[in-house]
Amino acid sequence: MFTPTRLAALEALTDFVPRAGSQYARARNVDMGPGRDNVSSLSPYIRHRLLTEREVVAAVLEQHRLSSCEKFVQEVMWRTYWKGWLEQNPEVWMRYRRDVDELVQSGETESAAYRDAVTGHSGIDAMDAWALELVGTGYLHNHTRMWFASIWIFTLGLPWQLGADFFYRHLLDGDAASNTLSWRWVAGLQTVGKTYLASQSNISRYTDGRFSPEGLATTARALVEDPLPARSALAPPEASPSGRRRGLILHEEDLDWPSLLAEHPLAGTSGQGPVPVPVAFAGFARADDRSPLGASEVVREFTRSALVDGVGRAQPPVPREQPRVLADTFASTVLEWAASEKVDSIVMPFAPVGPVRERIDSLRAVVASEGLMLTMLQRRWDTLAWPHASRGFFPFREQIPKLLAQQGL
Ligand SMILES: Cc1cc2nc3c(=O)[nH]c(=O)nc-3n(C[C@H](O)[C@H](O)[C@H](O)COP(=O)(O)OP(=O)(O)OC[C@H]3O[C@@H](n4cnc5c(N)ncnc54)[C@H](O)[C@@H]3O)c2cc1C
Structure with a gap:
């Protein structure tokens, strides 16, 4: 269904795009099963930025007035909102990472109820x-994700964290934020006390009668958790790196280097005059993180191929070499690569909160001790929008026209 290249994403x-207007707004909640065309199915591409949010919105606005494609634009902005919110929390x-670790270690994923749920x-x-x-x-x-999460938590009584983990392991668009x-929202943790309850009639209506499950929970009491600490301040965007020989490491969070470079022009020279910027290229993908x-194998393969396409x-x-993919013992592999390419600083796209960022955070100290600089370049899209993602989605949504204008859209 999904070919992991930018070319396929653009196609x-x-x-x-022609379906992104009122047709989308009217029919987006219906799930007629695989082969559906009432939604974009662009999420695996947007998630890895084989397509950027900006270009998706720009393409839609070229064919539709904002008033008719507003619903679609808002959905794209949900992604931006979630990412900005998690960045500040x-x-x-x-906690999610710790909970999943503990649940797996305590044998919860061996329980019959869990095994039955994930194997159909x-x-x-x-x-x-x-x-x-999902697995296939x-x-x-x-809408199906919402029903699934609701039934998982409130009918089957399984831990929400393991449901989120099941999705995350299998979704091509699997995204930390x-x-x-979204799982927390269904569980009543995100909008505190407000849960999402799946019902037989709603499922039957929006699957056009394909499913009409009986015996679903009729109430959904919100889960509770220890209070969260105060929101963290967003880190200011890092300045473009200095250094004469910069090495680029792409990762699965952002695979469209040309458009990121356009936002952060890097100049480079060597003894022989101007050099291509950067001078060395590699990619890092470890979906298993x-x-x-x-x-899943499907996710691993998609992520790796998308990375190879991005690099x-x-x-x-010219010369086009096989893209270099760094894996496994990340820090030592990066140092080896940096030494062999004689780079004095490493540039990466910004990695928001999630597994890639965990890797990069641990890499920072190691490369610094070797005298190398590491810089993450943030997109203007995120820099402008994330400060507004500090409260709920509705105040964020009010900022959308202004944010689009700031992007020249
Ligand atoms: C329990 C649960 C888990 C989810 N997990 C993920 C996930 O891991 N990764 C992910 O990208 N989305 C996730 N979503 C959001 C949403 O379901 C998918 O983004 C959407 O279904 C992707 O299909 P599409 O590309 O056809 O979306 P469209 O309806 O065509 O929307 C266009 C784009 O907007 C973004 N988008 C749409 N809806 C949402 C939303 N509710 N939240 C955030 N972004 C949205 C996506 O990038 C999507 O490609 C989850 C939702 C729920 C309820």
Whole structure:
């Protein structure tokens, strides 16, 4: 269903844009199953920035007035909102990681109820079909994700963190912020006390009768947690790196180096005059970092191929070498690579809160001790929007017209 290249992503975008207006707003909640065209199915591309949020919104606004494609634009902005919110509340991510570790270690993922739910044997036909669709395709429709999460938590009584982990391991668009915070929202933790309850009639209506599951929970009492610490301040964007030989390491959070470079022009020279900027290119992908149980093969393969595509497009065309993918013992591999390429500073796209950032945070100290600089370049899209993601989505939504104008859209 999803080819992990920017070319395929651009084709999918072109195909979808005519449907992004009132047609999308009217029909987006319906899930007719695989082959659906009422939603964009662009999320695996947007998640890895094989397509940027800015270019998706720009393409849609070229064919529709904002008033008719507002719903679609708002959905794209949900992603930006979740990422900005988690960036300011990293404790939520740390607790989630700790909880999943503890649940796995304590054997919860060996329980019959858990095994049945993830292998399509829960006895609820809709859940079983959705579990198999997720595992088989790496994708689920948004409404289905909401129903699935609600039934998982309130009917099956399973820990929300393990449901989030199941999604995260299998979704091609699996994202630390959108996934964790959406599960928390269903559970009544994100908008404190407000849960999402899936009902037979709603599922039947929006699947056009494909599913009409009986025996679902009729109440959904919000889960509770220890109070969260005060919001953290957003780190100011880092300045473009100095250094004569900069090495670029792309990672799965942002695979469109040409558009990021356009925002952060880097000048470079060597003894022989101007040099391509940067001078060395590599990529880092370890989808298994998503969970103590690793990622699915479908996710691993998609992520790795998307990375190879991203690094291939970042490199100058001549000589075109095989893109270099760094893996496993990240810090030592990076140091080896930096030494072999004689780079004096490392540039990366900004990695928001999540597994890639965890890797980069631990890498920072190691490269600094070797006298190397490491800089993460942030996109203007995030820099402008994230400060508004400090409260709920509705105040954030009010900022959308201003944010689009600041982006020249
Ligand atoms: C429990 C649960 C878990 C989720 N996990 C993820 C996840 O790991 N990664 C992820 O990208 N989305 C996640 N979502 C949000 C949403 O379901 C998907 O982004 C959407 O279904 C992707 O399909 P699409 O590209 O056809 O979306 P469209 O409806 O065509 O929307 C266009 C784009 O907007 C963004 N978007 C749409 N809805 C949302 C939303 N509610 N939250 C954040 N961004 C949104 C996506 O980038 C999407 O590609 C989750 C939602 C729920 C309820």
